[in-house]
Amino acid sequence: MMDRLLTVDEAAEQLGTTSRFPRRLIAERRIRFVRVGRHVRIPASALSELIERGTVEPRRS
Template identity: 65%
Template sequence: MNERYLSVIQVAELLGTTVRFPRRLIEERRIEYVKVGRHVRIPESAVRDFISAHTVEPRERSRAHYGRAA
């Protein structure tokens, strides 16, 4: 079991957000988490999965949209 478990503060720093955002993800059960007593920990793999699931890839534009060269 080499999984690393992050605190809410660590997840917020990793995502570049306030602490409120990962807390809201937990409350809405949009991210996997573990309760250890009264402490909440988020597996690092769950953060990676969340990021990859919400990553928007850029669209390729065809050359026809660029217009004609002079």
């Protein structure tokens, strides 16, 4: 099954940030992305992976 490809603005909306943040992630190669002609798209699963990598679990006492 093919992953949904998000625009930079859609990715930013899902992350709750401005479009500048996903553009920086792309420029720094910190997130997977797809070039479609001159357009850049971010697979929805790449956002999930980014969130999972950044998730910090609470300490257990």
